[in-house]
Amino acid sequence: MKDYRIDLPHDAMPDKWYNIAPDLPRPLAPPLHPGTGEPIGPDDLAPIFPMGLIMQEMSSDRWIEIPDEVIDAYRRYRPSPLYRAYRLEQALDTPAHVYYKYEGVSPAGSHKPNTALAQAYYNKQEGVKRLTTETGAGQWGSALAWACSIFDMELTVYMVRVSYDAKPGRRITGQVWGADFIPSPSDVTEFGRSILAQDPDTPGSLGIAISEALEDCVQRDDSRYSLGSVLNHVMIHQSIIGLEAKQQMEIAGEYPDVVIGCVGGGSNFAGLAFPFAADKLAGTTNPRLVGVEPTACPTLTRAPYRYDFGDTNGMTPMLFMYTLGHTFMPAPLHAGGLRYHGVAPEVALLVDTGVIEAAALNQVECFDAAVTFARSEGWIPAPESAHAVRQVIIEAEKAKEAGEERVILFNLSGHGLLDLSGYEAYFAGQLVDYSLPQENIDKALGDLPPIKE
Numbered sequence: 001m002k003d004y005r006i007d008l009p010h011d012a013m014p015d016k017w018y019n020i021a022p023d024l025p026r027p028l029a030p031p032l033h034p035g036t037g038e039p040i041g042p043d044d045l046a047p048i049f050p051m052g053l054i055m056q057e058m059s060s061d062r063w064i065e066i067p068d069e070v071i072d073a074y075r076r077y078r079p080s081p082l083y084r085a086y087r088l089e090q091a092l093d094t095p096a097h098v099y100y101k102y103e104g105v106s107p108a109g110s111h112k113p114n115t116a117l118a119q120a121y122y123n124k125q126e127g128v129k130r131l132t133t134e135t136g137a138g139q140w141g142s143a144l145a146w147a148c149s150i151f152d153m154e155l156t157v158y159m160v161r162v163s164y165d166a167k168p169g170r171r172i173t174g175q176v177w178g179a180d181f182i183p184s185p186s187d188v189t190e191f192g193r194s195i196l197a198q199d200p201d202t203p204g205s206l207g208i209a210i211s212e213a214l215e216d217c218v219q220r221d222d223s224r225y226s227l228g229s230v231l232n233h234v235m236i237h238q239s240i241i242g243l244e245a246k247q248q249m250e251i252a253g254e255y256p257d258v259v260i261g262c263v264g265g266g267s268n269f270a271g272l273a274f275p276f277a278a279d280k281l282a283g284t285t286n287p288r289l290v291g292v293e294p295t296a297c298p299t300l301t302r303a304p305y306r307y308d309f310g311d312t313n314g315m316t317p318m319l320f321m322y323t324l325g326h327t328f329m330p331a332p333l334h335a336g337g338l339r340y341h342g343v344a345p346e347v348a349l350l351v352d353t354g355v356i357e358a359a360a361l362n363q364v365e366c367f368d369a370a371v372t373f374a375r376s377e378g379w380i381p382a383p384e385s386a387h388a389v390r391q392v393i394i395e396a397e398k399a400k401e402a403g404e405e406r407v408i409l410f411n412l413s414g415h416g417l418l419d420l421s422g423y424e425a426y427f428a429g430q431l432v433d434y435s436l437p438q439e440n441i442d443k444a445l446g447d448l449p450p451i452k453e
């Protein structure tokens with residue numbers, strides 16, 4: 001009998017998260033204050049994050065205990081399954097062994113609740129009653145909405161106006177879980193009103209929505225702000241993916257030659273890959289770790305490594321990362337979660353030091369791969385996850401050429417059941433294969449303040 005699915009017993013779910021910070025080849029450059037350009041300390045972040053999360057952000061402890069309440073909440077959908085993709089291997093006629101960790105089993109349909117639950121918990125612990133956040137297509141807003149319903153907290157989500165109207169699916173799921181969704185720009189904040197005064201018909205942007213969520217949060221003592229990717233504490237929470245996968249691969253009697261994930265802010269890739277990177281950094285194994293991004297937003301493959309703001313308007317601390325420039329406006333890809341100008345500083349450092357490889361793929365070939373995958377494995381990948389799937393097929397074909405039985409592991413970060421319009425456009429032959437002229441990158445980089453060495 002074939003083991004299509006490798007499950008961990010509930011009591012084998014990890015009770016600690018892994019923090020890669022102490023194992024990095026060199027220390028991270030500190031985040032800088034947006035106004036003074038000086039390194040920031042914990043107190044600078046206290047108006048927007050609870051101290052529990054700030055301490056994790058700056059922690060150099062390798063292992064961080066998962067609180068019982070978070071373990072309890074994780075148990076609703078974790079441990080998540082690991083699958084062996086026998087039918088995909090057959091379809092590709094490859095000697096490679098392909099495995100995938102499936103994070104689409106959470107109520108929100110992606111890996112994002114792994115950090116949303118932890119963030120809601122630490123805020124609640126410190127007496128915070130209400131969170132604010134922004135969302136583009138709604139993945140993060142809906143995941144945090146579910147987490148806030150679990151911990152009885154209020155949530156206000158500023159959702160980019162075009163998506164609020166055109167992509168109602170995730171907004172409605174978040175509203176079912178009790179969150180308040182406001183189309184951004186709104187007349188609720190001063191910043192939103194100033195944008196609307198200039199242009200009442202503006203489609204909005206993620207940068208505007210971040211500014212509104214931050215303004216709302218600092219106005220009220222009972223509120224804090226929450227971010228779904230990029231920051232160190234998010235990478236820590238997502239490590240549960242790779243820690244589980246390592247145990248499951250051991251049950252399967254294999255160890256990956258290649259680990260693959262799609263990269264937006266970097267959290268689902270880091271979640272799967274960092275526990276394997278730990279082995280690689282310790283010199284015990286040497287897997288290839290491959291982060292995959294869209295050619296339309298090629299942060300890891302074409303952007304410079306330097307300080308930049310995390311948001312479009314230059315309000316957040318500056319992070320040392322690969323960046324296309326905070327004013328960079330990516331094409332309207334179906335993989336909305338991969339349209340970010342920067343990337344997690346920890347992922348950036350590991351790319352810079354050669355521990356992680358990066359690849360860029362166009363969305364047409366990714367939907368091709370996603371359809372091949374769905375027809376062999378059943379699950380319909382999110383357009384973001386489709387980037388990982390395409391890279392897996394490339395690696396499986398290389399294994400075939402080499403005649404080698406390579407072991408490939410990837411993260412299927414979410415399902416695509418709320419992204420069917422992307423598949424519809426694919427079948428209609430209407431998907432755009434966006435190319436990105438160098439001048440667009442140069443222009444956004446030209447808007448950056450000079451680098452202070």
Ligand SMILES: *Cc1c(COP(=O)(O)O)cnc(C)c1O
Nearest residue numbers: 229264265266267268337384414
């Ligand atoms: C948000 C999202 C991503 C991209 O975010 P990362 O922080 O890079 O993981 C990828 N896949 C899915 C399904 C998402 O919802």
